[in-house]
Amino acid sequence: MTASRTVLSFGVTETRMTRRERRAIAAEWRRVPFKTRLEVARLAKRGERHPNDAVDAVAVRFSRMALEVPSSSFLYTTTFQALMTLSLLVIAVLWDETFPRWCAGLGGSACLVLMIFNWDLKRDARRILAVHRHNS
Numbered sequence: 001m002t003a004s005r006t007v008l009s010f011g012v013t014e015t016r017m018t019r020r021e022r023r024a025i026a027a028e029w030r031r032v033p034f035k036t037r038l039e040v041a042r043l044a045k046r047g048e049r050h051p052n053d054a055v056d057a058v059a060v061r062f063s064r065m066a067l068e069v070p071s072s073s074f075l076y077t078t079t080f081q082a083l084m085t086l087s088l089l090v091i092a093v094l095w096d097e098t099f100p101r102w103c104a105g106l107g108g109s110a111c112l113v114l115m116i117f118n119w120d121l122k123r124d125a126r127r128i129l130a131v132h133r134h135n136s
Contacts, residue, residue, distance in 0.1 A: 022065055029062040044127040056133070063125035081118075085111040 017025075029037070032055055040050045040059045050056040088108030095101045 017065060017068060025058075025061050025065045028058050032058055040128065041124045044124065044131050047131060049131045049133055059128050060133075063128040066121055066125040067129070081111065081115050084108075085115060 032040075036050075036052075036055055037059075040055060043050055044059075050059065085108050088104045088111060092101050092105035092108055095104065
């Protein structure tokens, strides 16, 4: 698996993961038991790494993947998420008929939950990568 490279200004290259690499890393992370993944996040919050080197390596790879800059602009994607959530919740409050209000309310709530989940995932990924690791 080779990562694609994009040449930025001043000859600096940026390496992005391919879709195959992203899927392989996600599958590897999913093979780690759920309790162990929670333990990795809890230890990273305290500034410690997981004692199992294999689990720690998988967590680092998954965190790098989670924080990789998306192909579209981060500002546009987060702005779209926020505007979609806000517009659905405003429709839910202001619409006169019952059925569209319920649909918009449920859709806006689902968008809000997904935004919070995405924020929490990126926060945990930053914590995992911030933990000091010795290269011995």
